[in-house]
């Protein structure tokens with residue numbers, strides 16, 4: 001089963017020592033013939049620099065995410081996410097626990113950013129996301145991480161929890177492009193994104209990897225720090241992501257080049273609204289939209305204080321979730337999820 005942002009912590013702790021170590025001995029990464037990353041076209045057209053400036057200016061009155069705190073992060077103020085203006089990075093290393101189109105043979109080049117704008121009570125990375133553990137990194141240092149991951153052979157740069165550090169990511173990308181970055185950016189987000197900010201990323205990000213966590217405003221508010229607008233915000237954000245990059249495209253090796261990959265974590269007692277999610281995807285997007293229905297919910301952080309989510313999901317809850325996807329005609333379910341479904345079915349028989 002794929003590890004995700006939620007299950008990244010254990011792997012990141014193992015690999016965290018790689019942070020800031022230059023991988024000068026690494027060989028060049030695999031080439032994707034006949035393909036150009038989106039950001040390279042934008043840079044060649046002279047438009048990437050404008051996006052960097054546009055994004056950085058937002059930090060003066062931070063409205064990067066739907067919390068819209070309005071604080072001046074450039075002068076040191078911090079908003080709901082508690083993040084400073086420069087990026088804070090917990091770890092950067094090849095990651096082999098993501099979805100197979102991202103992992104391939106050489107791993108997904110993950111950069112795990114500290115702090116978070118959503119801050120769920122069940123967060124499995126709470127020391128990083130809630131407490132902000134990590135090391136401040138300049139745009140130049142983040143660019144070096146990107147290039148090291150490319151030299152290590154990673155198939156992409158997987159930006160985990162990027163929303164609140166988007167200006168740093170764009171600045172780093174431009175520096176890295178000048179030094180030879182040529183693999184796609186994966187925007188690995190909770191889905192709590194403003195459309196205006198996503199439009200700045202149009203033509204820069206090739207692969208969007210959003211969660212859709214809830215379809216019910218009350219659940220979102222209860223378990224994600226008052227974010228009652230999450231279902232509306234996240235679904236609109238996913239539509240914008242799809243408008244930009246379309247359905248998932250793979251190269252001849254099965255590696256993701258471009259497109260939308262949606263994640264949805266099944267939660268106990270139908271808290272995540274999986275049936276509504278499957279219905280929404282089937283009605284709003286092509287039925288072949290890539291969807292990873294994930295079974296790895298576990299009780300973490302403050303989830304113990306909420307009886308409704310203070311247990312793992314049952315086999316029947318996962319099978320029910322997968323059945324809803326089938327019922328609504330979704331045809332591109334993550335293969336790991338499909339194999340787990342088949343395994344559980346055999347165990348039940």
Ligand code: SF4
Nearest residue numbers: 062065068069079081
């Ligand atoms: S990124 Fe942080 S400071 Fe900016 S609006 Fe969101 S929560 Fe507030």
